[in-house]
Amino acid sequence: GEDVEQSLFLSVREGDSSVINCTYTDSSSTYLYWYKQEPGAGLQLLTYIFSNMDMKQDQRLTVLLNKKDKHLSLRIADTQTGDSAIYFCAESWGTGFQKLVFGTGTRLLVSP
Amino acid sequence: ETGVTQTPRHLVMGMTNKKSLKCEQHLGHNAMYWYKQSAKKPLELMFVYSLEERVENNSVPSRFSPECPNSSHLFLHLHTLQPEDSALYLCASSQVTADTQYFGPGTRLTVL
Numbered sequence: 001g002e003d004v005e006q007s008l009f010l011s012v013r014e015g016d017s018s019v020i021n022c023t024y025t026d027s028s029s030t031y032l033y034w035y036k037q038e039p040g041a042g043l044q045l046l047t048y049i050f051s052n053m054d055m056k057q058d059q060r061l062t063v064l065l066n067k068k069d070k071h072l073s074l075r076i077a078d079t080q081t082g083d084s085a086i087y088f089c090a091e092s093w094g095t096g097f098q099k100l101v102f103g104t105g106t107r108l109l110v111s112p
Numbered sequence: 113e114t115g116v117t118q119t120p121r122h123l124v125m126g127m128t129n130k131k132s133l134k135c136e137q138h139l140g141h142n143a144m145y146w147y148k149q150s151a152k153k154p155l156e157l158m159f160v161y162s163l164e165e166r167v168e169n170n171s172v173p174s175r176f177s178p179e180c181p182n183s184s185h186l187f188l189h190l191h192t193l194q195p196e197d198s199a200l201y202l203c204a205s206s207q208v209t210a211d212t213q214y215f216g217p218g219t220r221l222t223v224l
Contacts, residue, residue, distance in 0.1 A: 004154070035215075042116075042202055043155075043215040088155070099168070100213060102155040 004103035006089055011109045018076040020106045022089030025070060029091040032065060034074045037086045037105070046074070046087075076108075084110045115139065116216035118203050124222045127193060133219045135186040135203030143208045144186040146178060149200040149218070161186060162208050193223045 003025045012018045024032070029051055035043040049056045049063045049072075056063045062075040076083055086105040093099055116137045125131050137144065146158040160168035161180040175197075177189040186203055200220050204213040 031212075033212075040217075040220075042118075042217040043204075045212060045214065048212065099157065099160070100155075104152070104154050 004089055004091055004101050006087075006103040006106045008104065009107050009109070011111065012079050014079060014081055014110055014112050016079055018074075018079045018083070018108055018110075020074045020076075020087050020089075020108065022072040022074075022103055023070055024072065024089070024091045024101075026091055026093055026101070027067070027070065029093050031092045032063075032072050033088075033090040033092070033100070034061075034063065035088040035090060035102075037088065039085075043088065079108075079110050081110045081112060084108055116203060116205055116214050118201075118216040118219050120219060121217065122220045122222075124224065125190070125193065126224050127195070129193075130189070130191040132190065133188040133201055133203075133221075135188075135205075135216055137184055137186075137203075137205035137214070137216075139205055139214060141205040141207050141214075142183050143206045144180060144183075145204040145206075145213065146186065146188055147202040147204065149202055151199075155202070159188075190221075193221075195223050197221065198223045 005023045031048050033048040034046045036046050037043050047058050060077045064073045086107050088105045089103040090100045119134045143162045145160050148156045157170050158172045159178040164180050179187040200218045202218045203216040206213040
């Protein structure tokens with residue numbers, strides 16, 4: 001079945017760039033997503049990329065998609081302490097309604 | 113009130129209790145979802161309602177019973193739960209034909 005994998009933990013210093021990586025298995029995915037979850041909160045949609053794109057930039061966020069390797073990454077420029085959270089990669093598939101398969105999440109810790 | 117709201121935010125119940133979780137979306141969407149988030153596991157899709165009709169039941173035990181009385185409201189009725197059902201229960205909504213799900217803040221459920 002579908003599987004989405006992420007590394008569990010990433011630690012960076014404030015002001016550095018963060019790169020969170022994700023691999024997925026379903027080559028027929030239509031969209032790939034990045035969600036952010038802060039402690040005690042639900043999932044906040046950060047950005048998404050259509051499967052026929054290679055890159056998408058949105059302010060400090062850059063998403064890179066390598067379809068051949070089924071690899072997705074999220075780069076956060078000038079990482080701030082407020083970026084500390086768990087980041088989930090997800091792929092969508094299905095017809096009639098959207099079905100998301102999530103990774104286990106990467107905990108990003110930003111130290112001052 | 114905007115977005116997706118969930119009540120209660122926290123719930124503690126015994127194994128013999130009956131309780132209900134409520135989700136309401138103010139986005140004009142026509143699909144709603146229940147997810148379960150347990151520690152160290154990926155988000156698990158439980159149920160999907162599309163146009164008020166249940167279209168997905170992801171092998172969820174019968175002690176969880178969803179209800180979707182209209183396109184804006186979704187309930188999850190709970191009875192005779194087990195301690196391993198303790199988790200964060202997240203509701204989401206989307207347009208059936210659109211690409212993005214929006215999540216509520218979740219209900220943190222503890223079963224004693």
